[in-house]
Amino acid sequence: MDRRSFLRLTTASVVTPTAEFLHKLHTGEDPHRLNDSPHFADGLALPQNSASSSPWYAVMRRCGQINYNERDPLTIDAEAWGDYWASLKVDAVLLNGGGIVAFYPTQVPFHHRSQFLGTRDLFGEMVAAVKRRRIRAVARMDCNLAYEDTLKAHPEWFERSQDGSPRPHSESPWLFATCMFSTYFSEQMPAIYREISQHYPVDGFFTNGWPSTGAPHICYCENCRRLFEKLGGVPPAETDASNPLYRKYYQAHVDRVMEIWRLWDSVARERNPQSVYVGNLGGGLDTVKDLKQISQVAAWFNADHQGRSGETPIWDCQSVMQGRTITNVTGAYSNAQPNWRHVSKARAEMTLWLAQTTASGMVPWFHWLGGSPEDNRWREVGRSFFNWLAANEPNFRNRRSVAELAVLYPQRTVAFYSRPESRRPRHRGGPTDYLQGLYYALLEGRFLFDFVHEGNLDAAALQKYRALLVPNAAYLSDGQCEAIRQYVNSGGSLLATFETSRYTEWGEPRPDFQLAGVFGAHVAGEVIGPRGNSYARIEAPHPILEGFNGTALLPGAENRVPVREDFVPLVLSVVSNYPAFPPEMVYSRAPRTTEPAAIFRETGKSRIAYFAGDVDRTCWRSGNADLSQLLQSAVNWVRGPDPAISVSGPGLIETFAWETEPGYALHLLNYTNPNATHGAIRRAYPLGPQQVRFRIASGRVIKNVRALRPPASLKFQQQADFVSFELPGIADYEVIALT
Ligand SMILES: [Zn+2]
Structure with a gap:
């Protein structure tokens, strides 16, 4: 997928x-x-x-x-x-x-x-x-x-x-x-x-x-x-x-x-x-x-x-x-x-x-x-x-995606899972909210990713990725969980949220997460929520939290699984919800707890970030910038430094990169538009210069970097396996061919 x-x-x-x-x-x-x-x-x-x-x-x-x-x-x-x-x-x-x-x-x-x-x-x-x-x-x-x-x-x-x-x-x-x-x-x-x-x-x-x-x-x-x-x-x-x-x-x-x-x-x-x-x-x-x-x-x-x-x-x-x-x-x-x-x-x-x-x-x-x-x-x-x-047809003959991140497409969860407050209709308030929240954060963080259907979860499908991202795959079979466990044991990193692996593929509840050992977290009670006005408290420094200077509190997820953790230092704790009205009543009755809101751990070469709350869905529903930043930082941390492809510059864009028959193609879609999340887009708002760094196969020499829409040769530098160039701008859609 x-x-x-x-x-x-x-x-x-x-x-x-x-x-x-x-x-x-x-x-x-x-x-x-x-x-x-x-x-x-x-x-x-x-x-x-x-x-x-x-x-x-x-x-x-x-x-x-x-x-x-x-x-x-x-x-x-x-x-x-x-x-x-x-x-x-x-x-x-x-x-x-x-x-x-x-x-x-x-x-x-x-x-x-x-x-x-x-x-x-x-x-x-x-x-x-x-x-x-x-x-x-x-x-x-x-x-x-x-x-x-x-x-x-x-x-x-x-x-x-x-x-x-x-x-x-x-x-x-x-x-x-x-x-x-x-x-x-x-x-x-x-x-x-x-x-x-x-x-x-x-x-x-x-x-x-x-x-x-x-x-x-x-x-x-x-x-x-x-x-x-x-x-x-x-x-x-x-x-x-x-x-x-x-x-x-x-x-x-x-x-x-x-x-x-x-x-x-x-x-x-x-x-x-x-x-x-x-x-x-x-x-x-x-x-x-x-x-x-x-x-x-x-x-x-x-x-x-x-x-x-x-x-x-x-x-x-x-x-x-x-x-x-x-x-x-x-x-x-x-x-x-x-x-x-x-x-x-x-x-x-x-x-x-x-x-x-x-x-x-x-x-x-x-x-x-x-x-x-x-x-x-x-x-x-x-x-x-x-x-x-x-x-430009040769540049659209793709051999393979060169994304380093995989997002699990949780088919059974999308099909069957519903919390009482999240019944269809689709799109907001439905079972794809988790996926959409993560997706939006990935766009903001300019990450390239592939979808992997849960039916294709196996070592061979996952081995090319540096990390697997799992937006509340609540319904997973034993075999699918085993594939994830093996992937982590062999050095892959993982981000997962909320009730991931809590149920069988048919929705039978398990006594604990099937992936409890991987998360370093165990179910300690039934889901609490939906509750607004709850928080996560920063308890200890961590690379994922580096961008949050000036605050001890972050917005909390609307729903959470109470969890207890395995010998991991408490980094983010839960501050349970308290009244939001009237203002006189708005104070926490229990400002400090030991309940983890997230668990970040390293084992071997793997990094694991597990969020006990539905941070992805809450981000999608609320549009909260901190939650998006938290997800982006977590993705950045699980993937690790030195991404294969980076595109920096203004705007909300989506990026795809392919190895093609003649070389490589980088596709950039400009979503910077007031109608990105409520159609339809009526006109494009062009973006300014973008700095691109693109890793190619070892030993390969790139002779040409060309923008295809409209056609233009771009100046570039190749240093070892990295090609760097500046793209002057993106109107609505741009494709750069590296050949
Ligand atoms: Zn019939």
């Missing part, structure tokens, strides 16, 4: 195409050579890339989607769309095939043809238009909804509420939700895919809105009732991990997702082995379904995180998947709350989202909705960004 978009859901290494294949791509030996005819014989297989074992989607760098509607066959100009996508130099375009609405003359029963299709074969025209321009075509499908005539003919295909009624769509109530445990998924959708594969030379299938990454919802159809009988009960009302039946359902749900995914992928490949099925995994850092398990069936992982709304911070676009093609969708339309489907979002927000996708190692997928737009402002935003990407 390299950072970004799940998802930034990740910090993992992205699939790296073979150099040979890419070389061919760029020397005119075109592995995407396609049939030039606008008409395709049934079952025509595309010439495949015989020179490389990498499938086409593994070397794809740019992707587009036009999501047309039922009425569009009346007006849409397929050739004009072909020209537009060609002007973006995309490798692939997603085109609406069918599912809810068929955009071609389907013969599959109950596959609803667009009522405006007339004699057109819009899908066929669109596929031909992009293929003529040597662009791959992926059929975009929707498996989630169908019409009432289908409901009458096949009642068994549909989801049911508890009273047995079908579930109409809230905005389009003439459509009804289909059930993924039914044969609609195992028979009807494959029949449609096969029909499309037979008649059109598609390179893959994509389903909108499935499987998504949200919590599985409960269906009461006959199929699902039988499923629950097998699991040993009736469908539960609460999707809560403390319910043993729900746990079984969660796994059955993931198993069914993987079964359907495998089936659809095999159907996609029947006529064309290089074809692929790709599902839709929407969401941001807050994902419920197990990405690690899904990643095992997904050759191409799409993060459908098209933009942000409300309090979602600008850095939410991240990926956590390992070793897969990862795309992330940028919606060009204004998908805030409220939502506008047919006008562009601000150029600055759109560009930064595309930039973040790219910086984090994902492939940008640019999306517009509606085949005959009346707002065309978005077109140039995508075109200029994609053309810039294409012109």
Whole structure:
């Protein structure tokens, strides 16, 4: 899981195409050579890339989607769309095939043809238009909804509420939700895919809105009732991990997702082995379904995180998947709350989202909705960004991240953990608050980090990092804890907060932290909180506390686990909360305690910082500068001196650094903006000079340091393994190529 978009859901290494294949791509030996005819014989297989074992989607760098509607066959100009996508130099375009609405003359029963299709074969025209321009075509499908005539003919295909009624769509109530445990998924959708594969030379299938990454919802159809009988009960009302039946359902749900995914992928490949099925995994850092398990069936992982709304911070676009093609969708339309489907979002927000996708190692997928737009402002935003990407493509072929810090992505905690005061909604007051608080502090401290999914916790995944940072991974399995213990025993450093390892992966409380020996701390009572107006007292000097001159007190966490410590000097003690009102009552009744607020210890080469309170979440909720500084100092201390990469200068920026095919690339994203944590960014505020120090592989000589946006050579110095230079400024996004 390299950072970004799940998802930034990740910090993992992205699939790296073979150099040979890419070389061919760029020397005119075109592995995407396609049939030039606008008409395709049934079952025509595309010439495949015989020179490389990498499938086409593994070397794809740019992707587009036009999501047309039922009425569009009346007006849409397929050739004009072909020209537009060609002007973006995309490798692939997603085109609406069918599912809810068929955009071609389907013969599959109950596959609803667009009522405006007339004699057109819009899908066929669109596929031909992009293929003529040597662009791959992926059929975009929707498996989630169908019409009432289908409901009458096949009642068994549909989801049911508890009273047995079908579930109409809230905005389009003439459509009804289909059930993924039914044969609609195992028979009807494959029949449609096969029909499309037979008649059109598609390179893959994509389903909108499935499987998504949200919590599985409960269906009461006959199929699902039988499923629950097998699991040993009736469908539960609460999707809560403390319910043993729900746990079984969660796994059955993931198993069914993987079964359907495998089936659809095999159907996609029947006529064309290089074809692929790709599902839709929407969401941001807050994902419920197990990405690690899904990643095992997904050759191409799409993060459908098209933009942000409300309090979602600008850095939410991240990926956590390992070793897969990862795309992330940028919606060009204004998908805030409220939502506008047919006008562009601000150029600055759109560009930064595309930039973040790219910086984090994902492939940008640019999306517009509606085949005959009346707002065309978005077109140039995508075109200029994609053309810039294409012109600099070698520098975006990443081999590996060179970050020294790993942030644990605590999947089960995000999915299931909730303290009473921290129930969803997402973003503030939800289970990702811990992660977001740490993330913000890491940005302020200008740390480079990767995400490591908890499912990937092992010695091999961790050994390249100097420290592992764990934002309240309350739910961890014995095996995951053992991996962390081994990492620390072999010299790795650790920062962890609050209830980390307090519960099993299913939320069963343990009598003590599973990592008590690593933390040097033991659970001494139940969680106390939420309580404002509590403090941490500085009891003894420590490098982490060096920046706090002039105060004996620091803000305390809103929640804490009372702990006792193992033979470690008390550095920060807890001052319990006391009344904040009225002012006459505002004084501590117990100003000195021996209860540790944090434990900082060294063992062998490892440094360990454990915070008994939810300092990360409290920092995120309060915006408190001291808590951010405390986290930054702790990260600095656990990592140790002499970072591999440092960028100093004004502003809030996010930094990614990659070893690339030609050398290295340093990506800098300018988040210095009043709309960084409440979208959308309306304009960029440029930053001044930044001093960069970048460690390269031993013995390597750098000949050129170039800024790519806009192009400029930079003066630099190399001393041993460090390259130093000054970057004159950052507008919104800058990439420096070291070659
Ligand atoms: Zn069902």
